[in-house]
Amino acid sequence: MKPIIEYTDFRKFMRDYYEERKRCSAFSWREFSKIAGFSSPSYMKVVCDGKSKLSRIGVERTGAAMGLAGFEMDYFRAMVKFGQAEVEAKKVAAYEEMLSIAKMYKVRVLEGDLFEFYDTWRNPVLRELAPLMPGATPGELAKMCYPEVSAQEVHESLAFLTKAGLLKKSEGKLVQSETSVKGSNDATRLAMRGMHRMMSQLATPALELPVEERNFSGVTMGLSRESYSKIENLLDEFRRKIIAVAAEEKNVEQVYRLNLQLFPLTKNVKERENEND
Known part of the structure; x- marks a missing residue:
């Protein structure tokens, strides 16, 4: 199993830990949950599947169950914060904390x-x-x-x-x-x-x-979810073709930036109608 510092997804780390233990013994999700102090026998699997979050106490219990200590435990705490943060600023702060821990102990975050x-x-x-x-x-x-x-x-x-x-x-x-x-x-x-x-x-x-x-250039237009998906696919295809043209260029003269932007200017009218029903 890879060192924890090479992970950025705490759920992937937990699942890999489980698979490693299971490969070497009759380890089960029930046992994993029990060792971590959770009453539900499937709680660890539910967390790894992204259907539940770890509380602060849950983070400490889970880390202890996996034998984490020192900077590895600090990294796990930061990794959970990164994975569960819903506000971008908190997500960035958590990732920077992970990088800081890695740098302090002279290891590299993947x-x-x-x-x-x-x-x-x-x-x-x-x-x-x-x-x-x-x-x-x-x-x-x-x-x-x-x-x-x-x-x-x-x-x-x-x-x-x-x-x-x-x-x-x-x-x-x-x-x-x-x-x-x-x-x-x-x-x-x-x-x-x-x-x-x-x-x-x-x-x-x-x-x-x-x-x-x-x-x-630009255009303001009304779309449904279906037409949005069609345009999104066209933009992806167009972007790939542009990249192919640039990759073949052997006589580059200047550096350019191409921004492809498609975003809503209003809320969904249909959803509003459903709310008023």
Whole structure:
């Protein structure tokens, strides 16, 4: 079983612990629940299935039942807070606590670097820009960015990108280690929300650029859930085609950002009618 520090989903950690114990002995959900001090014989399974939450006392009992102590127990507490938080700010705080614990004990949280990658717009922009300007100083790279950025901020982003392996040095210049960066777990999706906010804010001043350099369009329309799903699928297909075009480009000249946004401007009228029935 992987070390706890490599998990970000406490339910996945609990299930893996259960499967490991079951593989080596006649361990059952009933026994797991009993050891943790719960009267319901299936409580641990219900939690792992996402149908119930762990209370503060439940967290302590469950951690003790799995033999956690020291920083591992601290990490488990933070991981539960992260998994059960409904407010984004609390979710971010819990994940940062997990990263802090990992850093303190010189271990790495899986995808922690990816979480940090999405923490600022500078990282994805400089990951694209730096390979286009071999040998450029942080100051020279900073001058090429439309959003105002300092040479020190560029230096910090380049240091992070190199440390995380998202950029690497080859023949004296920086190149990308992979052609694309993707996030899949809850922590990365959470960080991407912040990235979407930042990129949306950067779109406003871009309206002042020459029309030959930017393309803005939009439509306000009425939709049903069925038509929304159809448009969502079309947007996904369109995005994949755009990525394919960009991946084939061998003569990159400039770094662009494409935002695809489809969001409600009103509440659901049908739901309101049902409430009034």
